[in-house]
Amino acid sequence: MLTDYSRIVVAYDHSDLSKKALNMAMNLAKQDQQIELLVVMVMQPDRPMVYSYGYAFDAYHERQKEEVKAVCKEVEQELKSLPNKSRTFAIEGSPGHMIVEFVKQNDADLVVMGSRGLSGLKELFLGSVSHYVVQKAHCPVIIVK
Template identity: 30%
Template sequence: MTEPGGRRVAIGIDESDFAEQAFDFYANNMRKEDDYVILIHTPERYNVMDASATVLREILEEVRKKVKALEEKYKKKMEEKGIESGKFITRRGDPGEAIVHVAEKEQCDLIITGSRGMGMLRRTILGSVSDYVLHHSPCPVLICKPEVHKK
């Protein structure tokens, strides 16, 4: 995909509905024709300390398939939304740190991420990707809250 001179927008994605809602919010409400969209994904981590070589190969193949499927899904979504410029980056490690690192390296103008809507106690114990990104980002951050279904 081409790389025009417009805004560089980083969007954190994974297999969740929250990430898809954040992408859709951007595409439906904020997208500009000359934006360059950088989709950032951090694959799920597995504890492989006691795994045999066979199990390790199976896990790595599963991760590869999941990443490829996610990349294809978002490539299709970008085409459907008329987004012509962008790329997909997979980075290992902590998702929040990965998003911030890629946004810095790619000189992004904006980061968009979903929010799982965890409560205060759970967020304190587990941490929060959106909270990390918000406090460490080199640029403005938009956190998309989960959609609330109307009754």
């Protein structure tokens, strides 16, 4: 039983490690149907996030919103394989800050995220978002690598 962790937030940027984080959170949730999963994607209006759809950065915010909506649908499809309550959220702002706020506001008790994301800079073990969330979150954070 994982009764200590009843609401898990997955920080998702569509990178391979965030997919791995989603998988891990889903596996944790399988242990107890009461565990809720909240998957959050933070859009930065001035930055690309979803590269894996194949096009380079498109300055249009609307386009980014469409991409994120499509990714949310994909994730929701995956989440449907579980009986647990789950939801995806697309919010805007600075990712680290928004994730920490989201975790607080939703009274979550665990965050699962990747060590690295989409930046492609591999010289540091932790990316700036994971670094920020580990430091500032009020609850435990699992860093998937």
